[in-house]
Amino acid sequence: MKANRFSLVLGAAVALSGASVANAAAYLTTATGLGGSFEITGFADATPNSYRISLSNLDGVLNVNVPPTGQYKVERIGGFMIDYGGPTPVGAPNTAVWVPLGTVDASTSGITGSSFVYNFTTNTFTSDGVDVKGLTNTFSGSVNTVNMLLGAVFGPLANSLIGSGTLSVSHVLTNDTWVIDITENDSPLTGFNAVLAALDAASLQDGRIDGRFLANGALRFVPEPGSMALVGLGLAGLAALRRRKAA
Numbered sequence: 450m451k452a453n454r455f456s457l458v459l460g461a462a463v464a465l466s467g468a469s470v471a472n473a474a475a476y477l478t479t480a481t482g483l484g485g486s487f488e489i490t491g492f493a494d495a496t497p498n499s500y501r502i503s504l505s506n507l508d509g510v511l512n513v514n515v516p517p518t519g520q521y522k523v524e525r526i527g528g529f530m531i532d533y534g535g536p537t538p539v540g541a542p543n544t545a546v547w548v549p550l551g552t553v554d555a556s557t558s559g560i561t562g563s564s565f566v567y568n569f570t571t572n573t574f575t576s577d578g579v580d581v582k583g584l585t586n587t588f589s590g591s592v593n594t595v596n597m598l599l600g601a602v603f604g605p606l607a608n609s610l611i612g613s614g615t616l617s618v619s620h621v622l623t624n625d626t627w628v629i630d631i632t633e634n635d636s637p638l639t640g641f642n643a644v645l646a647a648l649d650a651a652s653l654q655d656g657r658i659d660g661r662f663l664a665n666g667a668l669r670f671v672p673e674p675g676s677m678a679l680v681g682l683g684l685a686g687l688a689a690l691r692r693r694k695a696a
Contacts (some may be wrong), residue, residue, distance in 0.1 A: 475671045476516035480527075480664035482509035483569070485625070487531075492645040493656035498634070500642060504627040507569040509664075515563045518556040520673040524549050527666020534660050535652040547669060555670065556615075557590035572624045582622060589617045 485507035491500035528543030541548075562576035574582045620629040633642060648658050 475669045476514045476521075477512070477667055477669055478514065479512045479667040480509065480529075481512075482663075482665060483507070483511050484509055484661065484663035485569070486659070486661055488657060488659040489645055490657045492642040493649060497642045497646070499630070499632040500645065502629040502631065504629075505625065507625045507627060509569055511565075511567040511569075513565040513567075515557060515560055515565070516555050516670045516672075520552060520554050521670040522549065522552050522673060524669045524671065525666060526669070527664075529662075529664045529666055531662040532660045533648060533652060533658050535648060539648070541666075543666075550668075552673065553670075555590070559589055567622070567627075569625055574622055582624075589615055 486505045488503045488505075489500060490503075491497075524547040525541060526544060526547050528541060530538055530540035532538040562579070565574075565576050565581075567574050572582070574580065616631055616633045618629060618631050620627065631641075645658055649656065652658075
């Protein structure tokens with residue numbers, strides 16, 4: 450009887466995970482007319498894995514839906530462009546179809562909320578509907594997840610330099626400024642700091658990257674089958690536990 454119950458639970462998990470994959474909801478990060486000035490510093494000093502991204506004169510809307518921990522296929526649509534004073538602007542060319550960027554193991558901790566809307570046009574910023582203007586927030590996550598996001602903006606230069614490991618992020622958001630401090634907890638020159646160093650080497654070689662940026666597009670995180678299978682097993686396990694308690 451127990452074996453049959455376990456078989457039913459396992460079968461339910463597999464069926465649930467299969468159905469979840471077929472109908473898996475994607476997690477979107479969208480930018481609508483998001484632009485302004487930026488300055489990135491600290492990547493060329495004695496601690497290149499720690500650097501600061503300062504954004505100012507911001508306009509437009511950024512809508513972020515944070516995916517739960519798991520493995521995701523990442524795709525982008527639209528266009529992202531950065532003019533940093535180098536030979537030519539860099540970015541991701543505009544596209545009307547979803548372009549695959551790769552697969553990442555996403556993980557984050559310390560984030561309060563899962564849906565964020567940053568509207569720099571009206572200076573309203575919310576986390577799951579709660580005002581977060583002026584709030585200092587610190588969280589950690591996987592390096593490859595954040596590097597994939599930044600790499601989508603900085604274009605093909607980042608493709609071979611996406612690192613592994615974890616990072617810590619602390620940021621302060623006000624009306625039209627956003628200061629973000631990042632520490633990559635992996636070996637030097639394997640994360641996004643290497644992309645920054647390469648951009649600096651191609652321009653003024655002054656230890657900073659600054660200029661203007663504009664983003665009109667979206668990134669889509671689509672759960673991979675393995676992640677959804679774990680979700681299915683977990684839900685099926687909870688169902689079995691409830692049946693056991695009821696008995």
